[in-house]
Amino acid sequence: MEHHIAIADGVYWVGVNDRRTKLFESMWPLPHGVSYNAYLIDDEKVVLIDAVKDLFSGDLAGNLHALLGGSRPVDYLVINHIEPDHSGAVQLLRQLFPQMQIVGNKKTVEFLQHLHGIGDNLLVVQDGDELALGRRTLRFALTPMVHWPETMMTYLAEEGILFSGDAFGGFGTLERGIFDDMLPEHVLVEDEALRYYSNIVGRVSPMVQNALKKLAGLELKMVAPTHGLVWRGNPRRIVDLYDRWSRYQAEEAVVLAYASMYGNTERIMEAVAHALTRAGVRDLRVHNVAESHPSYILRDIWRARGLVIGTPTYELGVFPMVDNLLSMLHEKRLCERTLGIFGSYGWSGGGVKGVQEFAAKMKWEVVEPVVEARFATKAEHLVQVEQMARALAKRVREFHPA
Ligand SMILES: Cc1cc2nc3c(=O)[nH]c(=O)nc-3n(C[C@H](O)[C@H](O)[C@H](O)COP(=O)(O)O)c2cc1C
Ligand SMILES: [Fe+2]
Ligand SMILES: [Fe+2]
Numbered sequence: 001m002e003h004h005i006a007i008a009d010g011v012y013w014v015g016v017n018d019r020r021t022k023l024f025e026s027m028w029p030l031p032h033g034v035s036y037n038a039y040l041i042d043d044e045k046v047v048l049i050d051a052v053k054d055l056f057s058g059d060l061a062g063n064l065h066a067l068l069g070g071s072r073p074v075d076y077l078v079i080n081h082i083e084p085d086h087s088g089a090v091q092l093l094r095q096l097f098p099q100m101q102i103v104g105n106k107k108t109v110e111f112l113q114h115l116h117g118i119g120d121n122l123l124v125v126q127d128g129d130e131l132a133l134g135r136r137t138l139r140f141a142l143t144p145m146v147h148w149p150e151t152m153m154t155y156l157a158e159e160g161i162l163f164s165g166d167a168f169g170g171f172g173t174l175e176r177g178i179f180d181d182m183l184p185e186h187v188l189v190e191d192e193a194l195r196y197y198s199n200i201v202g203r204v205s206p207m208v209q210n211a212l213k214k215l216a217g218l219e220l221k222m223v224a225p226t227h228g229l230v231w232r233g234n235p236r237r238i239v240d241l242y243d244r245w246s247r248y249q250a251e252e253a254v255v256l257a258y259a260s261m262y263g264n265t266e267r268i269m270e271a272v273a274h275a276l277t278r279a280g281v282r283d284l285r286v287h288n289v290a291e292s293h294p295s296y297i298l299r300d301i302w303r304a305r306g307l308v309i310g311t312p313t314y315e316l317g318v319f320p321m322v323d324n325l326l327s328m329l330h331e332k333r334l335c336e337r338t339l340g341i342f343g344s345y346g347w348s349g350g351g352v353k354g355v356q357e358f359a360a361k362m363k364w365e366v367v368e369p370v371v372e373a374r375f376a377t378k379a380e381h382l383v384q385v386e387q388m389a390r391a392l393a394k395r396v397r398e399f400h401p402a
Contacts, residue, residue, distance in 0.1 A: 003066035008159045010042040014063040016056040017173035028199045028295045033173035044134025045075040049163045054088030073097040079104045080165040081151050082111045107150035145207035160221030168238045170196045170228030181233025198302035202332040208246035248335045250305040253283035258310030259319040264344040265312045275389030289321040306396040308340035313351035326358045338395045339364050340388050342371035367391040
């Protein structure tokens, strides 16, 4: 990867690709890696917007050296988001540029002290404040909880560039070009952006809506997030996608997530899948929760209006990996889904009941009938499956956005 890539006159991407970290936040798989995007504005003042994970501090220093030589220092480090995947390099930056001022809000300063033990050379900004760089001006917009309490965005007014932090970001490294307009229309781009959204940002969707309202008046020529593509060709595309995702708006699609130890629940799953297809569902994704990482299941559920959960009863309750998925959905506070439920039990039952309790907690609509077989599936269950699938297909169609 080149050391730096110009994104506008005197504005450079100076980030890094991380192909070493296997699990983002120790949890979310990174089969295509992830980028930490840092940006340098070379004006009368030199500003670095966000940094990188500590593991890559040296790479960032090299990128800066290639641009600035040994002579010009970085005057300001703007910390839009202090999560260590972006602020990890701060200590090395302070050693390299002892005069550098760190720009953040009240919360950033509080976190900076506790996270990095740094309490000097600070410039505290409030919502709407501006910082003159010489020829151009930065404006700060506080966007709390997108993704942490200190999160803010920085707008370079003269260029129409929004440095948006984690918002509008995606998983995946940037080897083929850092701009959206350099890539073919490839499903991976949206898939990895949605996976990032659902895994990392989804829980704070209402705050994303607040941030979008705040940004509504801005002329956006470019959206430059801290992960993934820089949106230059069509910046509205990612903003519109975030708007849809954070309103929980879904497509005419169904996800079928199930587990099965000995095949009884799996046989019902097959019947449900066929029945849904017969009922007109064209976009159906099936996940065995013991095999698919919840990262991918969450992503698919985020875009699907309908969900069907199938579970055996296991030690009086929901199968553990199904339970894990349900608890993640609860944590992510996903709203407005329509649910079908099926399962199998041997004696006490409890699996299907657990999923019903989850649906009540989520205030999700459950389509009837709920299908529950004692051990093996019988003819009556197949009739119920047909009814459930037809009811779900109907609801999913009704909710399809015009
Ligand atoms: C380890 C284990 C624990 C189970 N615990 C219960 C239970 O607590 N209550 C119950 O009704 N059935 C229980 N069952 C029975 C299963 O729910 C039943 O066999 C079901 O048909 C399994 O579905 P499957 O073939 O899709 O795995 C248990 C089965 C296994 C293997
Ligand atoms: Fe973050
Ligand atoms: Fe991040």
